[in-house]
């Protein structure tokens with residue numbers, strides 16, 4: 214009995230020591246963790262002023278983006294829509310031939326350098342997926358757009374032409390950052406392109422290469438144009454990823470808060486004589 218008591222006492226002493234040791238270990242662990250958390254918080258506080266300057270209480274709400282981002286001729290976000298005319302006779306300074314696996318249509322396509330390189334990368338990736346992306350149209354000069362537009366006006370009337378063709382000086386193609394694609398030798402630009410292999414691949418993957426669908430379905434009132442599943446616009450990989458994260462159909466106008474719309478803000482243009 215006495216022997217048993219002694220043993221029980223020894224066991225409880227060992228258990229007690231275990232509990233004490235465990236308590237010390239936990240205290241040391243949490244202590245370190247608290248110090249680390251405090252240091253991390255301190256770092257975050259020190260880092261934050263350069264990222265988010267504290268707004269002064271009286272300041273009015275500043276525009277989210279520098280307007281030059283959309284009007285600077287060298288910007289990858291240069292905007293051409295019915296309320297944003299490009300500078301008269303604008304021609305990008307860094308146009309190069311697009312080196313693409315796909316067909317070239319009748320005109321050898323040119324784009325701004327960064328867009329052309331991204332397009333070639335995208336075409337190669339599509340090709341690996343068994344998709345033969347065919348290129349139809351990229352950069353168009355203001356003069357060429359004028360011929361196209363007034364040709365459409367002559368055949369369909371101005372009201373109809375304005376829903377699908379830009380007036381000269383307002384075309385996304387004139388930025389050298391836009392590209393039209395066609396399915397396997399077809400030259401039809403119809404909404405059915407959406408259901409073709411190329412159309413589906415582009416809708417799913419183009420953003421990964423810095424391109425966004427410029428005229429998504431149901432956004433006519435915002436972009437000023439009817440649905441064009443074949444027309445993609447290069448804005449760079451970072452912005453394209455940001456727009457795509459909102460929705461595959463997010464428009465440049467919506468995301469950046471840029472005016473667009475179906476009515477031209479400038480007086481009606483007439484054909485150059």
Ligand SMILES: [Zn+2]
Nearest residue numbers: 391392393444
């Ligand atoms: Zn187009």
